[in-house]
Amino acid sequence: MSPVDWVVLLGSLFFIVVYGTFRNRHHKDLDSYLLASRGASWRTIAVSIMATQASAITFLSTPGLAYVDGMRFVQFYLGLPVAMVVLSITAVPVYARLKVYTAYEYLEKRFDLKTRTLATFLFLVPRALSTGVSIYATSIVLSVLLGWNIYVTNTVIGGLVIVYTASGGARAVNWTQSHQFAICILGMAAAFVVIVHRLPADVSFLEATQVAGKLGRLKAIDFAFDPKDRYNFWSGLVGGFFLQLSYFGTDQSQVGRYLGGRSTTESRLGLLFNGLVKIPMQFGILFLGVMVYVFYQFNAPPVLFNPVEVAKARSGPQAAAFRQIEERHAAAFEARRTATRDVIDALRAKDDVRLEGARTTLVGKERDLKAVRTDAVKVAKASTDTNYIFLTFVLRYLPAGLVGLIVAVVFAASMSSNSAALNALASTTVVDVYGRLIRKGKADAHYVRVSKLATVFWGLLAIAFAQFSNRLGTLIEVVNILGSLFYGTILGVFLLAFYFKRVGGTATFVGAIAGEIAVVLCWAFSPLAFLWYNVVGCGLTIAVALLYGAVRGPRTGSGPASVVYASALHPARRDGPSRS
Numbered sequence: 001m002s003p004v005d006w007v008v009l010l011g012s013l014f015f016i017v018v019y020g021t022f023r024n025r026h027h028k029d030l031d032s033y034l035l036a037s038r039g040a041s042w043r044t045i046a047v048s049i050m051a052t053q054a055s056a057i058t059f060l061s062t063p064g065l066a067y068v069d070g071m072r073f074v075q076f077y078l079g080l081p082v083a084m085v086v087l088s089i090t091a092v093p094v095y096a097r098l099k100v101y102t103a104y105e106y107l108e109k110r111f112d113l114k115t116r117t118l119a120t121f122l123f124l125v126p127r128a129l130s131t132g133v134s135i136y137a138t139s140i141v142l143s144v145l146l147g148w149n150i151y152v153t154n155t156v157i158g159g160l161v162i163v164y165t166a167s168g169g170a171r172a173v174n175w176t177q178s179h180q181f182a183i184c185i186l187g188m189a190a191a192f193v194v195i196v197h198r199l200p201a202d203v204s205f206l207e208a209t210q211v212a213g214k215l216g217r218l219k220a221i222d223f224a225f226d227p228k229d230r231y232n233f234w235s236g237l238v239g240g241f242f243l244q245l246s247y248f249g250t251d252q253s254q255v256g257r258y259l260g261g262r263s264t265t266e267s268r269l270g271l272l273f274n275g276l277v278k279i280p281m282q283f284g285i286l287f288l289g290v291m292v293y294v295f296y297q298f299n300a301p302p303v304l305f306n307p308v309e310v311a312k313a314r315s316g317p318q319a320a321a322f323r324q325i326e327e328r329h330a331a332a333f334e335a336r337r338t339a340t341r342d343v344i345d346a347l348r349a350k351d352d353v354r355l356e357g358a359r360t361t362l363v364g365k366e367r368d369l370k371a372v373r374t375d376a377v378k379v380a381k382a383s384t385d386t387n388y389i390f391l392t393f394v395l396r397y398l399p400a401g402l403v404g405l406i407v408a409v410v411f412a413a414s415m416s417s418n419s420a421a422l423n424a425l426a427s428t429t430v431v432d433v434y435g436r437l438i439r440k441g442k443a444d445a446h447y448v449r450v451s452k453l454a455t456v457f458w459g460l461l462a463i464a465f466a467q468f469s470n471r472l473g474t475l476i477e478v479v480n481i482l483g484s485l486f487y488g489t490i491l492g493v494f495l496l497a498f499y500f501k502r503v504g505g506t507a508t509f510v511g512a513i514a515g516e517i518a519v520v521l522c523w524a525f526s527p528l529a530f531l532w533y534n535v536v537g538c539g540l541t542i543a544v545a546l547l548y549g550a551v552r553g554p555r556t557g558s559g560p561a562s563v564v565y566a567s568a569l570h571p572a573r574r575d576g577p578s579r580s
Contacts, residue, residue, distance in 0.1 A: 008404030045270025061476040064389035066289025070217035072231040079241025084275030088268040101431040110497040111505030120432040131421040132465030138414035154466040162459035165419040166452045239531030246491035253424035303329040305388035313380035336365040426454040488537025489515040511545030
């Protein structure tokens with residue numbers, strides 16, 4: 001990177017960390033530290049929700065996924081708008097009325113302590129692991145820029161997030177996310193403009209998109225029902241609906257964003273705005289990846305996109321074999337570029353017969369180039385480099401200043417989502433574990449201190465998991481698979497709480513255990529696409545709980561779902577009866 005890029009990058013990082021650390025470092029009570037005093041507007045909530053979900057993985061891995069697989073991933077979000085409407089009607093007013101710090105507090109009043117504890121555990125595990133993956137995504141950037149060891153880089157990035165999240169709490173998360181998200185959108189838009197500008201002078205934007213279409217990269221919707229296919233209309237609409245309903249309705253990293261709303265209306269508007277904007281935003285990021293793919297139809301891509309592994313291969317024991325592969329790759333690219341030009345000529349001539357022949361040839365040349373890359377991966381013993389595709393393009397082709405901005409985008413997105421995740425992990429740990437099972441009824445100052453320590457603990461655990469993330473594959477898929485292993489079961493528990501008043505805690509607990517076992521078995525032994533895990537976990541949790549309740553008789557000792565509930569942290573402030 002040029003000196004201008006470093007100024008832009010370091011300036012952005014300095015602003016984010018310092019602003020997040022000192023803007024709201026003084027917290028007198030737990031409400032202020034965990035929920036920003038419940039004073040967020042719908043705009044702040046909306047941006048915070050989107051920024052929490054749009055991590056560094058979104059801006060690094062999603063364009064790479066579109067490069068290799070086209071627009072199909074957008075179907076993942078088809079169930080999102082419906083989920084936002086359902087949550088606005090059901091979950092938001094319940095949480096607002098109960099004045100809870102976390103979603104899991106509600107489960108103890110509705111069911112019992114063991115059900116609350118189980119749901120807490122099912123949240124903490126995947127969220128901590130996903131945070132580790134997100135830290136690794138950011139470390140990729142710094143390791144490529146500076147040549148640092150990836151393990152050292154994971155520690156540096158994770159440490160930065162820990163410092164300003166522990167210092168600033170939820171208000172730091174909310175305030176910094178609005179600025180971070182603006183940088184993200186600006187940077188991605190600038191990258192798109194540069195791609196279009198750097199296409200060959202005689203190739204129009206329309207012709208470039210037509211080439212992508214002829215190669216199948218623009219096919220966004222697939223109506224064929226195949227439970228083994230990860231992304232189609234049905235998996236996105238049904239499986240995606242269940243996943244999004246669980247993620248936004250039960251995952252504290254998102255629930256905490258709208259629990260901090262100044263009113264139910266503000267929280268609802270924040271969710272609904274996310275439902276309207278998220279799909280177009282994700283479509284734009286995927287389309288950016290497709291345009292990078294088109295760009296490399298005319299400009300030679302590297303044989304591998306991970307520059308660190310390329311450098312190792314060129315100097316390692318297989319250096320001669322790798323050089324031969326690079327020569328084969330250059331020849332295969334030239335053949336593909338010629339075939340691409342033939343497709344464009346056929347489009348201009350409006351000759352359908354010639355176009356189909358040219359397209360068939362291009363598909364064959366694309367297959368040949370992919371085969372060479374496969375050989376390169378074997379010789380270099382490299383891991384998947386999908387996560388490096390967009391970063392490599394940025395570093396090679398964007399002008400000075402803009403490179404620094406794009407890299408800042410990745411760091412901003414990482415800090416945004418990771419800080420929200422650590423804040424959620426800390427609040428859940430303090431409210432649902434420490435404050436409920438270990439030390440009840442202490443002063444707010446005590447719980448704020450413990451929350452900061454919990455933030456450090458979960459941050460260190462996430463850093464530890466980040467050290468293994470280079471073995472996991474395409475990161476945007478990894479985090480969603482991790483979530484799908486748990487989200488369906490948690491959703492089943494909450495749906496039982498909201499809608500099945502005669503089901504008790506023991507039946508729900510047994511149902512959740514059965515649902516989670518079924519999901520793990522599906523993941524381990526079946527070809528079922530991961531989005532359907534959410535349907536399996538939720539459906540089986542509810543079915544087993546209802547069956548158990550029918551066999552064992554109606555529940556006893558649980559309050560109605562609508563009862564007003566307050567935290568065990570402050571028993572003197574409860575509106576309801578004692579829970580001791």
